[in-house]
Amino acid sequence: MSALQKNRADLSARLGADVPKAVGFTQHARARAMARLQAMGLPHGRDEYWRYTAPDLLNGAVPNLGAQHPQGQLGAALGPLVLTFCDGVFDAAASSDLALEGGQITLLSTATTDLHFAQDIYGSLEERGQTPVARPFAALNTALAQEGVLLHITGKIAQPILLNYVAKAGQSDVILHHCIKLDSGAEATILEQGSLGARGNLVIEVDMAAGSALHHIRSQTSDDAALAVTHFFACLHANAALKSFTLCAHGRLIRNETVIELVGDNAVAHVAGASLTDGPDHHDDTIFITHQGRSCESRQVYKNVLKNGAVGVFQGKILVRQSAQKTDGYQISQSLLLDGDSQFLAKPELEIYADDVKCSHGSTSGAIDDTALFYLQSRGVPRAQAQALLVLAFMAEAVGEIASLDLAEDMRAQIEAVLQRSRL
């Protein structure tokens, strides 16, 4: 059996007999996505893009839900508008009123009109993101998404919108798909926290018109055994600015893919991640940034703390098309290995066709600095606390990518909580 046949066999098993029949405005997008998915099959261990992260766990049976770690509300100081999804189902009782000044919120399950703005977005960024690298789980998501938020931002919204995921059921298999459209000059802050389910598949598609700005801050720290694949697709037009930060801890296998197209001139995209992974867990950040417009800036800042035989993966690519003169690209991936058993696998890639470009990348792996640890201890700071302080310091550059001081402080507090919990 060839690899592709094997992938398709896996897919048939995964989909089972009854592929749900699509209705409403997403109908065609879903059908096309299913066709894409049928053509590519599910990822396989021999796929180059899955070389460092075995997809077997994601393709297999849905596991039991792990222990949940309750956390305070992200951005509580800013009074966010909360949208709660419990095991992938919208929970109106645990959510705010959907009325939003400067924008509209609709649920995927109730948006049926053919004229909906999301029609142009749903599945289309994902579809473009399939080239040059196949992302079968994203296609699967478009085809089968159960719920999601369709967010149309028309003005500048100071109040953050919090997507709050709660997992309760034993073996929930959750597929959520959000679409966000920012009009010209619009601004928003989107927060995500919690665990999608025992197995989660999340796609976010973001279309950013000229001069719009989006802050995206995500915390994936609440679940001990989760399996999750997420895709964040964003398309930035001229002068648009995106900042995205993800904190990840616990979770059996988490792969976060970020796919960004800088289409207009002078667009700026900063993506950052901090992860704390305890063995045998596995964490993967896969980034693909395409520069097409002139004078765009992109930054990738990823920090991984690994312990007890944990594996961290970073695949980060910057593609600079010929049209993208004056590109400024930066990429750094670093790991802090707290023991000799853990591994950090980094694959930085630059592919550049323009000739007037500034691009730099770096990757390092190291241990805790014993001298710094002793220095702190000699000042009376207990070893565990000193280590936590050094871990926070290691992550500072990534956390520093969060513009809001309140949200950055929330993230630091969450990192400290994870450190206390897991005695990393």
Add this chain to the structure above:
Amino acid sequence: MLEIKNLHVKLQDEDKVILRGVNLNIGSGEVHAIMGPNGSGKSTLSSVLAGREGYEVTAGSALLQGAELLEMEPEERAAAGLFLAFQYPVEIPGVGNMTFLRTAVNAQRKARGKEEISSGDFLKLVRERAKTLKIDSDMLKRPVNMGFSGGEKKRNEILQMAMLEPKMCILDETDSGLDVDAMKLVSEGVNALRDAGRSFLVITHYQRLLDHITPDVVHIMAAGRIIKTGGPELALEVENNGYADLLAEVE
């Protein structure tokens, strides 16, 4: 205050013996100086007292106010009142100097069963003590020792000492890398902390520092032992004649 008895130390990973029976008694409020040629074991003594890894104590004891230091973790030694001003203060990227100071002060207060200091009180205290050491607010904001000059790093050590208010201070070659003005500033900082309840052990190569910080007792260390003990005049003797005569006397 500090009572070191027959201290023998070797390197953990090598068969290299460094301290061969150090005996030292520092009374409350006293300032002792240890001088000695390179490789005599001065810095090892300070490292072992502070609890740095990599050394093995093969015999002896070191009591701080009656408590055995050698059995404690480094942070416990600090909480017991020991402070080592490093010869090479460590740079810690990403940790703000202010955060570092507050964490240290609060950790020690906690270890001593006291409440954490409020941010307001801490800020007031740190500003006041920084000012006398000519440490500006920029140095307090920067990551610990990052981008500090040699003199700034040593002043920062003394600031930590002033904030932590230890009982037994060890200054490991605090004069190294300092110009005349910086040495004066650091010495003034140290002298301001001298009192009846606080003792100092000043480790140095040169007599110069002892012009500013006058010791009560001077010890000469060589080949892992204290070979001679005297008053401040002993330091002058070394300055004038070098170590050769003293070493010859012993041999």
